[in-house]
Amino acid sequence: MVYPISATKLRTYQRCAYSYYLRYEKRVKNNEYFAAAVLGTALHKTLAxxxxxWHYHDAVPDRRWFHRCWKEKSQGMTLQQIREGKAILDTYYDRYIGVEDVLRKPLAVEGKIQATLEVQNLEFQIGGRYDRIDFLPDGLELIDYKxxxxMQLPDPQDLDLQIGLYYLALEQTYGEQLKYLSLLFLRTGEKVQYRATQRHKRLAKRTISQLATQLRQEDSWQPTPGEHCSQCSFSRYCAAVSREPNPLPAKNAAVKRGLQLTFGLEAS
Ligand code: SF4
Structure with a gap:
C-alpha cells in the first residue's frame, strides 16, 4: 500500500506534527464545513x-461558444447566478481569449495529478488537482481558477510546498519542468504567476523525507504550538494549548495502515 500525500497534508505536517497525526493518522473528525460553491463549480466546469x-479549427472561438457552454453548465441555477456567471465569463473572454491571435489547445484540462515518490524505502503517492496545464516554450504552466x-493570495509557505509537489508530479508524468503556477482570479480577470524552481522541488522532497522518518517512529508526533493554533480544530485534544485536553475519540483509536517498502530516492 502506498502512502497518499498532497500539498495540504504536507503543509499540515510542516505546521504541526501532532495536528497531522490527529487529522490523517487518527482520522479525528473536525467540524469544518465547506458549503458547496455552486457558481464556482459551474464556472470551473464551463471553462474546462x-x-x-473547442474544435480548434478556427484561430479563436467566438464569445457565443463560451455562452453556449455556460448555458449548459448553469442549468438549475438562479437567474442572478446565471447573470453573474455570464458576466465573469465575459471578463475572462475579453482578457484571455478575444485578444489572442490563435488559441492553443491546453495539454490537459481539469484533471488529477498523480505520481509516486520513493523516500527512505517508503512509497508515497502524490495527489492533487488542476484546472488547466498549458505548454510553454520552456516548460509547463499550471493554472488554477479562483x-x-x-481575492486572497495563499500563504507563501503553503504555496512553496504546493509548487514543489506539482513540480515533482508533472516532471514524472510529462517529463517536463513546471515553470509557473498561476492563479487566475475569475471575477477580476487578474492572473498572479509564481515561478517554479528547483528550490520548490527540494523543499517538497525534504518535507516528505521528514514525514517518512516520522511515520517510522509512531509515538513521536509532537505538538508544535504557534500562531496556527488559533485555526486548529484539534486544540481540545492538545496538551500544548489545553490544560485538560479531551481524550481522543475511541472509535478513531486505531487506524491501521500498511506502508509499502521500496528502494528508491533519498530527498536531496
Ligand atoms: S493546537 Fe497547535 S500545537 Fe496543538 S495540535 Fe493544534 S496546531 Fe498543533
Missing amino acids: QCHRD SAKI
Missing part, C-alpha cells in the same frame, strides 16, 4: 469545456 471541447469574491 470551453478549452477542452472564483471567490475576495
